[in-house]
Amino acid sequence: MSAPATDLAAAVRSGTQRARDVVEERLADIEARDPELHAFLLVLGDDARVAADAVDAAVAAGDDPGPLSGIPVVLKDNLCVRGTPTTCGSRILDGWRPPYTATVVERVKRAGGIVLGKTNLDEFAMGSSTENSAFGPTRNPHDVSRVPGGSSGGSAAAVAAGFGLLGLGSDTGGSIRQPAALCGVVGVKPTYGMVSRYGLVAFASSLDQIGPFATTVEDAARLLDVIAGPDPFDSTCIPDVPPALEPTLRDGVAGLRIGIIEELTDVDGVQQEVRAAVEAAAAALEAAGATVERVSVPSTVYGLSAYYLIAPAEASSNLARYDGVRYGLRVEAEDVATMNAATRAAGFGPEVKRRIMLGTYALSAGYYDAYYGQAQRIRTLIIRDLARVYESCDALLSPTSPTVAFEVGARTADPLTMYLSDVCTIPSNLAGHAAMSVPWGTGAENLPVGVQVLAPALGEPVMFRVAQALEEAAP
Amino acid sequence: MAEPITREEVEHVARLARLALTPEEVERLTGELGVILDHAGDVSALDLGDVEPTAHPLPLVNVLRADEVRPTLDRDEVLAAAPDAEDGRFRVPRILDAP
Numbered sequence: 141m142s143a144p145a146t147d148l149a150a151a152v153r154s155g156t157q158r159a160r161d162v163v164e165e166r167l168a169d170i171e172a173r174d175p176e177l178h179a180f181l182l183v184l185g186d187d188a189r190v191a192a193d194a195v196d197a198a199v200a201a202g203d204d205p206g207p208l209s210g211i212p213v214v215l216k217d218n219l220c221v222r223g224t225p226t227t228c229g230s231r232i233l234d235g236w237r238p239p240y241t242a243t244v245v246e247r248v249k250r251a252g253g254i255v256l257g258k259t260n261l262d263e264f265a266m267g268s269s270t271e272n273s274a275f276g277p278t279r280n281p282h283d284v285s286r287v288p289g290g291s292s293g294g295s296a297a298a299v300a301a302g303f304g305l306l307g308l309g310s311d312t313g314g315s316i317r318q319p320a321a322l323c324g325v326v327g328v329k330p331t332y333g334m335v336s337r338y339g340l341v342a343f344a345s346s347l348d349q350i351g352p353f354a355t356t357v358e359d360a361a362r363l364l365d366v367i368a369g370p371d372p373f374d375s376t377c378i379p380d381v382p383p384a385l386e387p388t389l390r391d392g393v394a395g396l397r398i399g400i401i402e403e404l405t406d407v408d409g410v411q412q413e414v415r416a417a418v419e420a421a422a423a424a425l426e427a428a429g430a431t432v433e434r435v436s437v438p439s440t441v442y443g444l445s446a447y448y449l450i451a452p453a454e455a456s457s458n459l460a461r462y463d464g465v466r467y468g469l470r471v472e473a474e475d476v477a478t479m480n481a482a483t484r485a486a487g488f489g490p491e492v493k494r495r496i497m498l499g500t501y502a503l504s505a506g507y508y509d510a511y512y513g514q515a516q517r518i519r520t521l522i523i524r525d526l527a528r529v530y531e532s533c534d535a536l537l538s539p540t541s542p543t544v545a546f547e548v549g550a551r552t553a554d555p556l557t558m559y560l561s562d563v564c565t566i567p568s569n570l571a572g573h574a575a576m577s578v579p580w581g582t583g584a585e586n587l588p589v590g591v592q593v594l595a596p597a598l599g600e601p602v603m604f605r606v607a608q609a610l611e612e613a614a615p
Numbered sequence: 616m617a618e619p620i621t622r623e624e625v626e627h628v629a630r631l632a633r634l635a636l637t638p639e640e641v642e643r644l645t646g647e648l649g650v651i652l653d654h655a656g657d658v659s660a661l662d663l664g665d666v667e668p669t670a671h672p673l674p675l676v677n678v679l680r681a682d683e684v685r686p687t688l689d690r691d692e693v694l695a696a697a698p699d700a701e702d703g704r705f706r707v708p709r710i711l712d713a714p
Contacts (some may be wrong), residue, residue, distance in 0.1 A: 248620065372680060445657055445658040467697060497632060501620065516669055
């Protein structure tokens with residue numbers, strides 16, 4: 141199987157393909173097809189042309205622009221680019237142009253990547269369908285009556301549609317992996333601390349992680365290798381440089397011990413074809429020399445509840461900064477407290493208000509220990525349970541999403557049903573572990589199905605070998 | 616645990632969170648938060664007294680950098696993004712003796 145991004149970088153580096161031509165072709169495609177999909181909030185055509193010309197000039201001068209030479213990359217619109225509007229899908233950041241650029245974006249550019257635009261998302265990354273964007277929903281390229289998943293639905297749809305060959309998103313409870321599964325692309329949530337979050341607008345700081353979207357595992361490895369590693373601007377980074385993933389990608393799975401998580405796979409709510417995909421993926425790994433067993437991680441059944449206390453609690457604190465003082469929207473009022481409250485009422489959408497309220501309540505006097513404290517203890521249990529399972533397993537499998545892409549509007553009336561979309565992806569965020577979604581054919585109505593590969597902290601090398609084996613065997 | 620949240624509590628929390636909610640929003644959130652907190656009740660009902668809480672997945676403490684003067688964000692560029700600024704500072708409506 142070819143890897144479109146790495147193949148393109150090779151062609152651009154060797155001078156057989158011009159980055160400028162690639163960019164022009166992608167921009168024309170976006171202009172023709174994005175009005176229907178609405179993957180982008182902002183297309184950066186002029187900047188992309190300038191960057192592409194610089195790459196072509198470097199190649200012509202005999203220089204190597206880097207491992208992402210000429211590759212069009214799309215950015216979730218919660219990643220800052222200096223001087224470029226960054227909205228987080230919210231009205232409250234109206235008109236804001238960040239005074240600095242995210243470290244991941246600097247690294248993409250330094251590696252020769254071409255930033256093509258900013259993609260749609262659920263407001264402040266809170267959602268599982270990209271319907272919570274203040275600027276309207278994104279549609280699934282496989283069926284425009286369906287959601288692309290979320291919250292990084294714009295990046296997932298843009299990569300699935302071929303607008304960008306690579307994309308960046310953020311994953312707090314599944315916001316990269318779930319849309320990747322629903323759009324039929326590869327999506328990776330790296331180990332917590334592996335990628336700098338400098339310039340990522342914060343949602344829940346003990347959970348957020350930036351990661352890649354790609355159409356192949358190899359392309360995803362290429363992008364993660366570029367963005368990973370410590371950064372003096374993010375004190376929560378793991379201090380050591382992680383090993384490159386590309387060199388060991390094809391080392392195979394012979395001898396690896398794989399566990400299927402019972403509590404996330406063999407339960408009501410998981411569609412039959414999704415469960416069948418996990419079974420088929422496990423059988424393929426067995427055929428490639430791995431051993432497979434069912435494993436139990438009992439505490440994961442409490443993951444959803446714990447997550448929907450911890451993430452809103454952290455969000456209620458992080459989003460306190462949107463107060464009409466330093467950036468974005470202000471609704472004028474006589475005194476500062478009234479101005480704060482009026483600004484936030486006008487600027488935030490319903491889901492963000494709901495989570496701020498939930499988080500503030502969970503942290504308030506009298507309820508702190510019963511809700512937030514208990515959720516933090518559940519987090520400890522999940523970490524313990526996973527550590528025990530990883531004594532006898534190298535990687536784990538589960539569905540990424542319990543269902544294939546659902547209809548636009550199907551879950552907007554009931555927050556709890558929407559939250560259930562994240563049940564399989566949440567444990568890795570709570571534990572700070574690595575996980576990724578790999579496409580495994582299609583299910584009902586020809587919609588993509590994703591299989592999730594989970595690994596312990598810094599387990600990316602094994603996780604990518606498993607993912608590569610799955611991609612080679614996938615229907 | 617998981618007693619349903621009351622309308623008065625929702626109004627109190629909205630004040631803590633500096634959110635000016637409409638009566639309709641208070642009504643709707645009272646119902647929605649009740650449902651979500653009821654679901655979270657399975658967590659609050661567990662006996663986990665002997666389990667240490669986890670606040671953060673990495674065992675990092677006191678990450679320090681060298682105490683060196685470095686360039687920082689440009690003040691004019693930062694203030695240009697603010698809704699109101701004056702004399703190199705953010706400008707806000709009155710704080711003291713507010714009506």
